[in-house]
Amino acid sequence: MILVNGIRKRFGAAVALDGMTFEVRPGQVTGFVGPNGAGKSTTMRVILGLDRPDAGQALVEGKPYRELADPMRHLGSLLDAGALQPSRTARNHLLWLAHSQGLGARRVDEVLEQTGLGGVARRRAGGFSLGMRQRLGIAAALLGDPPALMLDEPFNGMDPEGIIWMRGFLRSLAGQGRAVLVSSHLMGELQGTADHVIVVGRGRVIADASVAELLNSASSGRITVRTESPEAPGILAAAGATAAPTGDGGLSITGLPAERIAEVLHRHGVTFSELAAHRATLEDAYLELTRDAVEFRAEGPR
Amino acid sequence: MSILRAEWTKFWTVRGWVLGTVAVAGLIMVFGLAPGMSGSCGKHGPASECKPLIGPAGVEVKDGFTFVHQPLSGDGSVTVRVASLTGEIFAGPGASRPGLAPWAKAGLMVKSGTTPGSTYAAIMVTGSHGVRMQWDFTHDKAGPSGSGPQWLRLSRAGQTVTAAASPDGSAWTEVGSTQLTGLPVTAEVGLFVTSPQYSTEFHEGLLNGSQGGPSLATGTFEQLTAEQGWSGTAWHTDWIGGKPDWSETPETEQEGSAFRVAGSGDVGPTGAGVSATQTLVGTFTALIAAVVLGAVFMSTEYRRGLIRMTLAAGPRRLHVLAAKAAVVGGVTFVCGVVAAAVVVVFGQRVLRANGVALLHTTTLTEVRLMVGTGALLAFSAVLALGLGALLRRSVTAVTVAIVTIVLPYLLAVTVLPVEAARGLLRFTPAAAFALQQAVKQYPQVDDLYAPAVGYFPLSPWAGLAVLAGWTVLVLGAAAVLLRRRDV
Structure with a gap:
């Protein structure tokens, strides 16, 4: 659907994209995650032909975006929800976009209903909250009924209710078989939404994996045990685990699964009041990955 | 096409821009229909109407001169030696000083009759423009440029009148010839002398203008001879067009074939005057609205990153620029034509009703005023719009547009001396105001053809070409940058 291949882009001395390469597949929500300045927005602008890359190319359905006729019928995008003329009504904002793709007013009314903006269609978009503008941006992206969508930080400025709506909406778009690329600088926003995650840092891809794979790799089995026994660290070390006090009377243990820890402690007659296995979150996986990236970068430029 | 439609939708969905469009047309109409100028024609009873004298070409003319003539039939020729031409110039009430108006005229004329405005052809010595052949008021052809005594000859063959000049009376040079349709078999032939209103420009601080008054010319002629079919010596003097402008014009003196003739007035087209251009006086305010509209229609795209959405919807950037230019150009063109049509048609009536003596404008010229x-x-x-694309900021783009397009015109019609004003209107985009010039400027009539009264240094289409050149240049630069830049 969307293919990004070896894109490099400098702004003056600053390297924005350093060989960015990934693919967005249909039928799933692909999260595009990285810290601010990692090159997410620049990548999206290159995909849309707004920025010219120094090297590499981005293809939408096998073609550069600039060569698509009525491009919004192939890729719908939301780069900046604030990019609108404040004095134009929501409906008229969508109307000129529809006209640019050879579409009519009927399609405008459809996407307004779909995004829940039917009631405010004739209000000036300048008076919209950021959350409503995000919905308007989604409506614009949907105008051409495209097989692929690309949304830059669509959760920004949304209230909890809006975030829940957005998640469900993105899932349903992917459920219809569309390719959905969603960027965020907060991995947590994508939990339960994304099927696949592309983690970027400093203009390149750090990880490109399914959510399940990421969680497994990050679930290194950290377990906390709360016990009063001073022998516990020694016993566990002898069994092959590493134990470190957590500071609040607990021990943080790695290297042994929870069942083995319970068995070893039980065998040695050590009593404990709590044994908890921590499931890794996407956030943990993300932090781990980006921390590595930071350490790697600290070696200096290659 | 869909990009053009999208840009049109963009345009009409912003109320400010629609109001701006209304302002473009409205300002022209408000200024053009408000009676901002008044005159005395018809304001002082039944005899005070201004009835302009219309020449054979349909334009307003002046026909006032001293004519020493006799009726002569059929073909023939008349020859004379102009021994001298001297003059006096008005220098305040009751005072005069010696001086010859540059277009003072003394020479030979054949004219269909003594009715002012009737067809004629003439050869003459002028104050400072050498020997000229002139006919039917608007035509002027240069002959030998030397000063000093000159021999002049005028010959008629059917309706063809030929003029010739000679420094010595034996070696003749043809100056020109013309067909005078409507010249009767018996025409009035003879000597004529006249001297036009004399004007000088003055600049005192911010005040510019012209001042002047009547002038008198006196020609001394020798050896006036009718020959080659014409004969007769019964010359008598008439003041064509009523009393001369100069209040005490001396009578003609004759000694055989030698004459001393004094005259004051002019034979030729009317000089500078109020024309249909006056009705378009509000154009510069509409122009301000139009350039703001053009600049903002583009620069707003950059204000909030809307340009990214525009170019994501239409990645062919030059198509987008062209569509925007077509929309803003089309809208302002229609507004301009409609508003100009209204004021040219009705504004002239308002001015005439207000007593202003308005120079006649042909229908074709009126159409050019509207389209122009x-x-x-x-x-x-x-x-x-191009400036908006180049500069990407509304304030900057609007400022530059007004300074380069509107300001030169404003300076030219207000504080600048005429020569500086003409210079400015030759190369700045404001040169296109020449499209609004309604009546011709005649080099053979000295007058203050100032931009302020509707006379521009370039021809209408040359003026438009200057503006179009600037537009192509700026839009071209905008196109190159728009293609090259990341947005």
């Missing part, structure tokens, strides 16, 4: 006003606004708006 539309073109002036449209090209300016597109030029401003």
Whole structure:
């Protein structure tokens, strides 16, 4: 659907994209995650032909975006929800976009209903909250009924209710078989939404994996045990685990699964009041990955 | 096409821009229909109407001179030696000083009759423009340029009148010839002398203008001879067109074939005057609205990153620029044409009803005024659009557009001396105001053909070409940058 291949882009001395390469597949929500300045927005602008890359190319359905006729019928995008003329009504904002793709007013009314903006269609978009503008941006992206969508930080400025709506909406778009690329600088926003995650840092891809794979790799089995026994660290070390006090009377243990820890402690007659296995979150996986990236970068430029 | 439609939708969905469009047309109409000028024609009873004298070409003319003539039939020729031409110039009430108006005239004339405005052809010595052949008021042809005594000859063969000049009376040079349709078999032939209103420009601080008054010319002629079919010596003097401008014009003195003739007035087209251009006086305010519209229609795209959405919807960037230019140019063109049509048609009536003696404008010229006003606004708006694309900031783009397009015109019609004003209106985008010039400027009539009264240094289409050149230049630069830049 969307293919990004070896894109490099400098702004003056600053390297924005350093060989960015990934693919967005249909039928799933692909999260595009990285810290601010990692090159997410620049990548999206290159995909849309707004920025010219120094090297590499981005293809939408096998073609550069600039060569698509009525491009919004192939890729719908939301780069900046604030990019609108404040004095134009929501409906008229969508109307000129529809006209640019050879579409009519009927399609405008459809996407307004779909995004829940039917009631405010004739209000000036300048008076919209950021959350409503995000919905308007989604409506614009949907105008051409495209097989692929690309949304830059669509959760920004949304209230909890809006975030829940957005998640469900993105899932349903992917459920219809569309390719959905969603960027965020907060991995947590994508939990339960994304099927696949592309983690970027400093203009390149750090990880490109399914959510399940990421969680497994990050679930290194950290377990906390709360016990009063001073022998516990020694016993566990002898069994092959590493134990470190957590500071609040607990021990943080790695290297042994929870069942083995319970068995070893039980065998040695050590009593404990709590044994908890921590499931890794996407956030943990993300932090781990980006921390590595930071350490790697600290070696200096290659 | 869909990009053009999208840009049109963009345009009409912003109320401010629609109001701006209304302002473009409205300002022209408000200024053009408000009776901002008044005159005395018809204001002081039944005898005070201004009835302009219309020449054979349909334009207002002056026909006032001293004519020493006799009726002569059929073909023939008349020859004379102009021994001297001297003059006096008005220098305040009751005072005069010696001086010859540059277009003082003394020579030979054949004219269909003594009725002012009737067809004629003449050869003459002038104050400082050498020997000229002139006919039917608007035509002027240069002959030998030397000063000093000159021999002049005028010959008629059917309806063809030929003029010749000679420094010595034996070696003759033909100056020109013309067909005078409507010249009767018996025409009035003879000597004529006249001297036009004399004007000088003055600049005192911010005040510019012209001042002047009547002038008198006196020609001494020798050896006036009718020959080659014409004969007769019964010359008598008439003041064509009523009393001369000079209050005490001396009578003609004759000694055989030698004459001393004094005259004051002019034979030729009317000089500078109020014309249909006056009705378009509000154009510069509409122009401000049009360039703001043009600049902002583009620069707003950059204000909130809307340009990214525009170019994501239409990745062919030059198509987008062209569509925007077409929309803003088309809208301002239509507004300009409609508003100009209204004021040219009705504004002239308002001015005439208000007692202003308005120079006649042909229908073809009126159409050019209407279309030209539309073109002036449209090209300016597109030029401003280009500036908006180059500069990407509304304030900067609007400022530059007004300074380069509107300000030169404003300076030219207000504080600048005429020569500086003409210079400015030759190369700045404001040169296209020449499209609004309604009546011709005649080099053979000295007058203050100032931009302020509707006379521009370039021809209408040359003026438009200057503006179009600027527009193409700026839009071209905008196109190159728009293609190259990341947005």
